[in-house]
Amino acid sequence: MSFSELGLNEAFAATIHAAGYENPTELQKQLIPLITQNQSVIIWTQSASGKTGAFLIPAINYILNNPLEEHRHARILILTSRRDRVNQINYTIKRLLGDEQQIRSGFIVSGRPYQPQMRLLRRPLDLMIATPGRLNDLVDNNKADFSKLEMLIIDDLSAIYHKGLHGLINKILSERTSACPAIVFVRKEEEVSNYARAILAGAQELEVEEDKNPLLQIPQVVHLADDYTHKIALMDHLLDEFAGEPTYIFTVTNKTAKALAESLANHGHAAEVAASLAEEERDPSINPILIYADQDNDKPVLRGDEHIINFELPAKVEDYEARFGSLPTDSREEAVIAVVLPRERENLKRIEDYLGDSIEQCTLPGLAPLEHTSNFTPSVRSPRSHNGGQNQRNHSQNPGQNRGRSNSGQGQSRDNRERRDNNRGGQTNNRSQYDKPRQDNNDPNRQQQRKGPYGRMNNGGQQQTRRNDTGSGGNGNYSQPRRPHYPNANMQNRDGGNRGYEIGDWEKKQDYASTTPQDKNAGDKKVVIRYKEKRRIITNS
Numbered sequence: 001m002s003f004s005e006l007g008l009n010e011a012f013a014a015t016i017h018a019a020g021y022e023n024p025t026e027l028q029k030q031l032i033p034l035i036t037q038n039q040s041v042i043i044w045t046q047s048a049s050g051k052t053g054a055f056l057i058p059a060i061n062y063i064l065n066n067p068l069e070e071h072r073h074a075r076i077l078i079l080t081s082r083r084d085r086v087n088q089i090n091y092t093i094k095r096l097l098g099d100e101q102q103i104r105s106g107f108i109v110s111g112r113p114y115q116p117q118m119r120l121l122r123r124p125l126d127l128m129i130a131t132p133g134r135l136n137d138l139v140d141n142n143k144a145d146f147s148k149l150e151m152l153i154i155d156d157l158s159a160i161y162h163k164g165l166h167g168l169i170n171k172i173l174s175e176r177t178s179a180c181p182a183i184v185f186v187r188k189e190e191e192v193s194n195y196a197r198a199i200l201a202g203a204q205e206l207e208v209e210e211d212k213n214p215l216l217q218i219p220q221v222v223h224l225a226d227d228y229t230h231k232i233a234l235m236d237h238l239l240d241e242f243a244g245e246p247t248y249i250f251t252v253t254n255k256t257a258k259a260l261a262e263s264l265a266n267h268g269h270a271a272e273v274a275a276s277l278a279e280e281e282r283d284p285s286i287n288p289i290l291i292y293a294d295q296d297n298d299k300p301v302l303r304g305d306e307h308i309i310n311f312e313l314p315a316k317v318e319d320y321e322a323r324f325g326s327l328p329t330d331s332r333e334e335a336v337i338a339v340v341l342p343r344e345r346e347n348l349k350r351i352e353d354y355l356g357d358s359i360e361q362c363t364l365p366g367l368a369p370l371e372h373t374s375n376f377t378p379s380v381r382s383p384r385s386h387n388g389g390q391n392q393r394n395h396s397q398n399p400g401q402n403r404g405r406s407n408s409g410q411g412q413s414r415d416n417r418e419r420r421d422n423n424r425g426g427q428t429n430n431r432s433q434y435d436k437p438r439q440d441n442n443d444p445n446r447q448q449q450r451k452g453p454y455g456r457m458n459n460g461g462q463q464q465t466r467r468n469d470t471g472s473g474g475n476g477n478y479s480q481p482r483r484p485h486y487p488n489a490n491m492q493n494r495d496g497g498n499r500g501y502e503i504g505d506w507e508k509k510q511d512y513a514s515t516t517p518q519d520k521n522a523g524d525k526k527v528v529i530r531y532k533e534k535r536r537i538i539t540n541s
Contacts, residue, residue, distance in 0.1 A: 077128050302326045
């Protein structure tokens with residue numbers, strides 16, 4: 001069965017398919033037709049696959065089929081108990097609609113100024129997403145009117161009830177009209193079940209088997225990276241934020257794990273590959289940063305309070321799920337982070353299809369990806385030459401230099417290079433190696449001009465400049481809440497951004513560690529030079 005068979009708008013059904021939703025889940029098959037028929041429904045599940053799409057797809061379809069140019073207040077209200085769910089729902093809306101935003105939406109959450117949210121309540125929104133705590137404050141100040149609601153969706157009635165905010169639910173239901181359906185997701189608990197049946201008498205009841213998959217109950221975020229260097233920059237920033245706290249990093253191969261350990265060592269982080277350590281040395285108190293490779297078939301015992309970073313995404317969802325087999329999901333609030341390259345986008349899509357929901361994509365200040373698009377399709381950036389085409393001028397000034405080489409041969413060589421770059425999935429450098437100016441082999445400074453791995457200078461070179469938290473070499477006045485990778489923190493999403501930073505700032509020739517007086521951890525940062533010591537031994541010999 002496809003989404004077009006569920007009675008949806010044909011154009012919207014095509015957009016859903018283009019967004020990557022190929023076939024509806026079991027919950028979506030049963031719930032979408034009931035909502036399109038304008039019926040109130042109680043769903044006895046909380047973690048069924050495809051839950052977000054199950055209520056967002058018919059809600060957006062209703063807005064598209066019933067457009068209103070002149071109206072006040074929100075037409076559809078979605079209540080959810082957590083701030084990270086607000087971000088996830090907002091991101092899913094944009095993914096379902098594609099590039100053209102066809103509806104007006106807004107969100108109300110705690111931690112934001114009151115005045116803009118008061119004005120938001122009076123704006124003609126098609127869809128509003130809100131957490132009950134802040135919305136309840138606005139209701140107490142008589143700033144909310146629910147008499148014009150056309151649909152009410154409660155994402156987790158059980159959590160709202162246990163927080164003592166069921167009075168807000170009663171007020172909304174008392175003000176709504178009889179034509180306004182209510183869609184409520186409830187866990188099967190006796191007290192909450194009786195309350196749900198009491199406030200929604202005569203509603204359809206739908207029971208879907210709970211998914212025991214722990215992935216559905218783990219908060220997850222994605223950071224997009226342009227290439228390996230960008231990945232290392234993101235890792236350096238995140239590990240600086242963790243400040244020596246227990247961190248587990250997952251890779252696919254053992255080779256990548258060893259290369260990652262060396263890269264992090266060059267940035268001052270003592271990371272160890274777990275497979276090379278004895279069992280007693282894998283204690284986080286001894287080695288706080290441990291790297292586990294799927295290839296080694298060795299998984300850590302997770303307690304639930306550690307940081308988890310997926311440096312690589314496996315091709316099989318089963319391998320991704322196996323990484324978190326021992327992770328307790330009951331009280332997990334820390335987000336599992338994935339750093340994704342363009343060539344790993346298909347692996348991410350498989351995981352999202354398996355979950356039935358999209359994973360929120362976030363950015364860090366000054367480390368936003370260049371490919372900052374909704375589809376995130378890899379692209380090949382054409383190589384740039386020095387000084388606006390220096391090579392072409394050299395050829396024109398020395399006509400005899402290329403004697404004996406035909407123009408067709410040069411074109412064929414360039415075509416081969418471009419084809420090779422395409423096969424690499426767009427992971428090319430900004431400047432092609434063929435466009436670099438020739439260097440004199442007798443130049444005594446040539447050794448100092450060579451760059452080491454990931455853009456660092458070898459053997460002295462020019463003095464490193466260290467990046468402060470402004471991301472662009474500013475005065476370091478930017479202040480950001482600690483650990484922006486938490487979904488319930490003030491993290492920037494892909495479309496929010498920060499005006500103090502520009503996309504691609506991370507590419508500037510600066511280090512990624514802060515030395516501003518505001519950075520308390522800068523002086524305590526351990527610099528690991530074991531790999532550089534090996535190079536010294538070889539040089540002296």
